Amino acid sequence: MTPLVEDLVITSVKIGVLFGLLLGLFSFMTWAERRLLALMQFRLGPNRTGPFGLLQPVADGIKLFFKEEFIPERAHTFLFLAAPVIAIVTAFTAVAVVPYGPTLELFGRKVPLQIASLDVGLLFVFAMTSLGVYGVVLAGYAAQNHYSLLGGMRLSAQMFSYELSLGMSWVGVIMLAQSLQIADIVDAQANGFWHWNVVLQPLGALTYFIAATAEVSRTPFDFAEAEQELVAGFHTEYSSMRFALLQMAEYVNIITVGVLAVNLFLGGWHFPLPGVAASPLWFVLKVGCVLFVIIWLRGTLPRFRYDQLMALGWKVLLPLVTLNIIVTAALVALGVL
């Protein structure tokens, strides 16, 4: 095989594997979330379908397949159909540049566990997540339903309030690693947890986590959905597989946020103590912990009020990330970090 064909084969295999993994993780997460939330609220959760209810996502999937696809009469048909597609495509594209393990030696070739290694890695993820907003905003607009529209509008306001803080919370990490490539940022955190960015950049890590939770609009920032006030917010009018696509996009985005948190702040695939070889296993364990925390938040925190959301975004988070950048820049310039 020529090198070009080999590369194509390797990349296709990687894409296939990652796609499958994400789909599996998505269905597992819907189950895990329901079980964990039930546990936190002294309920049982879905426990009838298969052992521990593990087959519940399969049952849900089959049910969604056979539901009626409904398009409201007054809806903007093209946008209504396009919105879930935009959401899912951007969600999956963002994952393409995120590495999930060290470079492996397979059959005498170096295979990086990452689909595409872009020079602008982190910026590409940012670009894709910022485009992903349109999926949700358009879903809200296209249905021509007042609840949907309110959900979509709230989300767009929330997004441009928190996107800025999200992007700026990465700047400290980028300064420390001197690279925009996520693999470089992970490798700068090798040799023990005291090199991790969560230790070196505590403020950056905290602001990232808050802004990212807002960016994927999870509780306490789930204004777009807000089932107590807006029926189901932006996806009120969606049914069947289009609803499933929107859900899937949401969960893939959550997984991306968790994976980025691990890569940028928690040392990626490196073990907390020096001397233990880096492995995708550590990476998976860390991602599991972060995803658990995100679910835990939903079981614990009530939703913010809208003015609190805006105040937190502009008056607390933004000054904090700016402070973080200034302090980090000063420390880097002085040679302390």
Add this chain to the structure above:
Amino acid sequence: MEAILFYGLAALAVVAAIAVVAQPNPVTSALALIVTLCCLSGIFGLLGSPFIAALQIVVYAGAIMVLFLFVLMLLNVEPERSPSGPRLALVAGALAATLAAQVGWVLLQTDRGTGVAGFHVRTRQMAMILFSPEGRFLYAFEMVGVLILAALVGAIVLSREDLP
């Protein structure tokens, strides 16, 4: 391969740009503009500048257009109905023809032998050019930042009635 991608993206950009002005619903116009911006970003990527490509999407398609959409949805702008009168169409047509003639003239004058393809700027080099203390651009770059800040403060002062 690059040529196919370029012509595809360029054609899509032009079609979407026409859609921005041609069709009546403002939200669809905004969407078409986003498509145009994404195509431009792809062309920047083809020209070997991934940094500009990413910025194009983050800043324009991602941030500014979300703001546009938010305002459109907030005001619930109705689709335009009445086409403007024939006299206006005449003026607009004349202006468009002038512009097309200018663009055509420039295109004819341009030496198309020298392309920028294969000119690859890595993000790090770009940062070096922009921010190195002995570089020519550091001062200008910082001044642009100050200018934008001044514009921002000005906009706030203008829109607040309780300020003197």
